[in-house]
Amino acid sequence: MAVDVTEDTQTQRLNLDDQVAHLLRRAHQRASSLFLSVLGEHQLTPTQFFAMARLHERGQLSQNRLGRLAAMDPATIQGVIRRLEERGYIQRTPDANDRRRMVLTLTSRGSELVSGLLNHADTVSESILEPLDAQERGLFLDLLRRVT
């Protein structure tokens, strides 16, 4: 954390390149880009894939609940779901017990697509971490999980 005092009006200050928000933005950029280079042929964005994978994992879910499980704002998940429904990957039916809710289910097409892509997704995770060796990867994942 060597920070040098530049001896001007302000006190010691971090280098711009050490801004954590900036580093995280760039890492996220790179991750999304790698994801699209692997799964892009199926026209799925990282967000879309993750929403479908969560649904595949949990079965039926309400829209809001899926949003929480996928870390997406209700306003955001709405558009994601709408586009996936338009493409025939997700089905939305009214909840019989609670008329505020819509129940989401993967269609067979959607289910097959996700199953087939889960392995590719793991490949993406590996390529993101490619600059690190095995021990560092575990360490990084642990730290990243705690910062999230």
Place this chain on the structure above:
Amino acid sequence: MAVDVTEDTQTQRLNLDDQVAHLLRRAHQRASSLFLSVLGEHQLTPTQFFAMARLHERGQLSQNRLGRLAAMDPATIQGVIRRLEERGYIQRTPDANDRRRMVLTLTSRGSELVSGLLNHADTVSESILEPLDAQERGLFLDLLRRVT
């Protein structure tokens, strides 16, 4: 969160929550949110602040070059610059030597704003890393830089 191999066609697979792209997206979300909670009163997004900070650091720059230095796509930086210019923080003048270019400069208002916020930005970096102790922070920054 116990996910077990479900004994189907596929082999052992990572937990969904270990998808690196997803973890990075969430970390980025949290970082942006913390940034806005500290600098939001000045109506500056992380991206806008970083673009201005780079300009403050380097002086005059062309639009494309600023984009590269701030890790932003030419199409993206265009909108960022346009909004900052509309708000009077950045001035765009035609380059005398290369008529394709526009030279970007911070206005005095923009310059004062950035100077005053640089310390706050460092505060944000610290709050993002708050869950980690001093040693882990250095480690995390190092790993994050290499993954970027």
Place this chain on the structure above:
DNA sequence: CGGGGATTGCGCGTATACGAAAGATGCGGA
């Protein structure tokens, strides 16, 4: 010196992302 590839900036289209607010519905306590 002339032509073609590269660079610069713009506009369009799509997809996140989130705050704010609105409308419908559910639910618990007085």
Place this chain on the structure above:
DNA sequence: TCCGCATCTTTCGTATACGCGCAATCCCCG
């Protein structure tokens, strides 16, 4: 039972983010 508050979903507005195509300009190389 009814009122008020919480929840679910949608819509609006703003801002990233990036691919693609376009036009103007630059500059290198033959």
